[in-house]
Amino acid sequence: MTAPGAPRQRPGFLVRMMLLHLAVVAAVVLLCGGVYGWLTYERLGRDAEQRALSIARSVAADDDVRAGVTALDDAGPGDLDPDVLARGDLQLAAEEVRRRTDSLFVVITDDAGLRLSHPNPEQLGRPVSTDPTEALAGQEVTSQERGTLGLSARAKVPVYAPGTDAVVGAVSVGISRADVLATLEEDITPVAATAVGALGLGAAASAAIARRLKRLTLGLEPEEIATLAQDQEAVLRGVDEGVIGVSAEERITVCNREAGRLLGIEDPDRLVGERLGDTRLPGSFSALLAAATPESPAIEQVIGPRVLILSARAVRPARAPQRRLRDPRRTAPGPGSHVPELGWVVLIRDRTELQSLTRQLDAVGALSTALRAQRHEFANRLHTISGLLAIGDVEEARRYVSEVTETGPLSYPAEGAELLRDPYLQAFLGAKSVEAAERGVSLRIGADTLVRGRITDPQDVTTVIGSLVDNAVRAAVQGAAEDRWVEVELLDDWTGGEGTLHLVVADSGDGLPVEDPEPIFAQGWSTTAPSAVVPGHGGGAPFDALPDVHGQGFGLSLSRELARRRGGDVWVADPGGPGGPGAVFCARLPGTVVRDPGRGADVHGERSAGRAGGAG
Known part of the structure; x- marks a missing residue:
């Protein structure tokens, strides 16, 4: 009232x-x-x-x-x-x-x-x-x-x-x-009856149209719909995440600019109105929608040069009943799931930089651990020098200091670490050698390593090197050879005036379980996936040459994408064989090295001196 x-x-x-x-x-x-x-x-x-x-x-x-x-x-x-x-x-x-x-x-x-x-x-x-x-x-x-x-x-x-x-x-x-x-009354009676019938039909049609409009507008008033449209536009253009809206008929209704940027789509607005299957979006989108539940976890996927986190949520109006799937042409959802009345929302987040920063943080953490482990060695060296000076044996103290200077202040487990003059490569591979040593694997730098310039893009370089080294260490651990080792060799050149870093990683593992190595660069293959079987390989053994960096087998795929984006590549030079030696991976990373004017011209003399110091 x-x-x-x-x-x-x-x-x-x-x-x-x-x-x-x-x-x-x-x-x-x-x-x-x-x-x-x-x-x-x-x-x-x-x-x-x-x-x-x-x-x-x-x-x-x-x-x-x-x-x-x-x-x-x-x-x-x-x-x-x-x-x-x-x-x-x-x-x-x-x-x-x-x-x-x-x-x-x-x-x-x-x-x-x-x-x-x-x-x-x-x-x-x-x-x-x-x-x-x-x-x-x-x-x-x-x-x-x-x-x-x-x-x-x-x-x-x-x-x-x-x-x-x-x-x-x-x-x-x-x-x-x-x-x-x-x-006239006699003639007009049928007309009046027809008019009454027309009014009744119009009333029924009006009621049907009203019910239809109520379903289409979810019972909202025009003012509320206008407000929602304004809010949607503000939110979609303001959020930092990619958003794709898909109707219940699997037609794209919304695709904001961030989603277009992450997926490599120049004009995301042109996707609006198209069926999901008719677009060039990855095929995993349909499977993601079919399995969408309020509890479904996000998945990682490499799309172009990026590692993206995709999550889908079904959208239903408040207090609206859920209707089961009726269209047999649509991919059937999982057990207990329902077709949403309004559709789905797919959220896309970029994890590429996070993965790179995570790798760098891991390297820094490993380096910090190595520094703490060497603290006593530094103290012992200082005590030795102090003792020699205290007893007046200056010549022996001078000789001892010379040896320390030639071999470097740190004693990484990596063999030939003195061949690395770039501080970033030295610290990163030194930390990796500490991790490898903890797993019983010897990490060594190849004798032909020669990096005369300075690394300019450490994120891409460490992503590629880290993925290949992690794979090699894992393969060496799982291999049958008693002598477990990983060898890394790096070279730089300036063909055409552009600095290019060349990388070769070999291990003592049992090699690749397939004749054609191309499938290993596909997404999703990982040693952590026990059911992963490489196409073309009859067995069901886990694939032991794939990365476990991202937890879901994206390392090699991402490394190749990063290299190819720069005009380079990552490939298998030798698949290896059972009993060892294992697979040999190569990488070419253009535009990652620049000349270092502070270096001496006689790089061969530097390398010879370094080898001598390492031998001492």
């Missing part, structure tokens, strides 16, 4: 639309029915006039009527007395015709317009109430006029003297408009 003084609540949009639709239907039906009724009424009036004309002609052509009117043409006042006329032949004949034809009146007049017959005897001998001039002039006239007996459709016809063309009088016949209306 509305409280006194409270504003009156306005009917909803759907109610107003239904009432408006009903009003339009009613107006159209009433207008058509009214026009039809008016046209029918006019037609019946014209038919009555023609009927009256036919009766008047028949009476005027009767010989007795013509003779009687002619006989009274020269009659005196006594012959035109109402009582005399009431008993005359003309009155009796006219009344007989009136009753037989069910007319309102049949009036016969003389050439002066005096009534010689009339249904009301008191009107006999008096002038007619309407103008008889045209009929007495020899013309037939039809009209709808009001006389002493009321409104009628009437006709006036001249009466000629027998055997001549002389007009001696006129016959006027009238059909009551009440009779016309009675006929």
